[in-house]
Amino acid sequence: MIILIADKFGEDLPDKLAKYGEVVSEDMSRLKDADVLCVRSKTKPNKEFIDSAPNLKLIIRGGVGIDNIDSAYCKEKGILVRNTPSASAIAVAELVIAQMLTIQRRIVEAHNSTSAGKWEKKQLKGAEIYRKTLGLIGVGRIATEVARRAKAFEMKVIAYDPYVKEHEIAELMSLEEVLKSADFISLHIPFTEETADLINKDTLGLMKANAVILNTARGKVINEDDLAEALKAGTIRYAGIDVYRQEPPEGSPLIGLDNVLLTPHLGASTGENLQRIGMLVEELVGQLSRGELS
Numbered sequence: 680m681i682i683l684i685a686d687k688f689g690e691d692l693p694d695k696l697a698k699y700g701e702v703v704s705e706d707m708s709r710l711k712d713a714d715v716l717c718v719r720s721k722t723k724p725n726k727e728f729i730d731s732a733p734n735l736k737l738i739i740r741g742g743v744g745i746d747n748i749d750s751a752y753c754k755e756k757g758i759l760v761r762n763t764p765s766a767s768a769i770a771v772a773e774l775v776i777a778q779m780l781t782i783q784r785r786i787v788e789a790h791n792s793t794s795a796g797k798w799e800k801k802q803l804k805g806a807e808i809y810r811k812t813l814g815l816i817g818v819g820r821i822a823t824e825v826a827r828r829a830k831a832f833e834m835k836v837i838a839y840d841p842y843v844k845e846h847e848i849a850e851l852m853s854l855e856e857v858l859k860s861a862d863f864i865s866l867h868i869p870f871t872e873e874t875a876d877l878i879n880k881d882t883l884g885l886m887k888a889n890a891v892i893l894n895t896a897r898g899k900v901i902n903e904d905d906l907a908e909a910l911k912a913g914t915i916r917y918a919g920i921d922v923y924r925q926e927p928p929e930g931s932p933l934i935g936l937d938n939v940l941l942t943p944h945l946g947a948s949t950g951e952n953l954q955r956i957g958m959l960v961e962e963l964v965g966q967l968s969r970g971e972l973s
């Protein structure tokens with residue numbers, strides 16, 4: 680079979696997949712021939728895209744969410760869609776902890792100031808995450824890894840998830856209780872009709888004035904205009920944003936604000952994670968080749 684790797688994966692993935700057929704890397708002219716398509720977040724297999732691939736049997740999303748794939752149309756066409764949800768948990772969880780520490784200790788400001796020849800030790804007094812309250816919206820694999828790491832800082836971990844009745848680490852509460860109580864709110868939910876713009880003017884208004892919101896999930900679960908207004912008005916103190924409504928986030932109202940930490944969708948971008956994704960992709964292609972995938 681022909682396996683098309685459309686986006687950036689680990690460098691050794693083509694060699695791993697070569698035993699199953701011809702592997703083509705980032706050459707979309709071969710889409711019409713592809714039996715298997717491997718994508719991350721950049722490539723978006725919509726209806727028109729899928730119609731250009733008449734031989735397609737399997738799309739693998741290297742990562743958690745599959746909202747960049749028209750899964751319903753794939754089902755109509757008999758195309759299987761799979762992802763690698765277990766691979767990215769550690770990488771994303773570490774980024775969430777990094778966001779909290781970077782914001783609390785004012786690391787970006789300190790670096791820029793010191794690099795400019797200043798010595799603003801007194802002006803750059805920070806704060807700790809020790810024994811602060813972390814609120815998780817959604818408690819799947821990634822949020823659970825975040826909770827484990829937060830406990831090492833003796834943080835109190837609370838969470839909202841309408842599909843979870845109990846959790847090994849987090850104390851489950853209503854959405855309103857989490858938003859009102861947490862010092863840090865970290866989003867770990869997929870983009871669906873239910874979660875679209877979940878963070879908006881009303882929900883932001885429930886948060887503490889010194890609260891920090893972190894998003895490593897999906898950009899469209901936050902109304903960026905409402906968040907920008909809240910940050911400007913001081914309704915909340917800070918935001919750490921790794922995902923956006925549009926990527927790259929050209930014209931985003933969050934760009935240029937002093938109280939936002941912006942990163943370019945780096946959550947899953949570690950060498951170790953790409954290795955884990957590669958192993959799962961290889962397993963899925965192997966299952967397809969053996970007729971074990973359905």
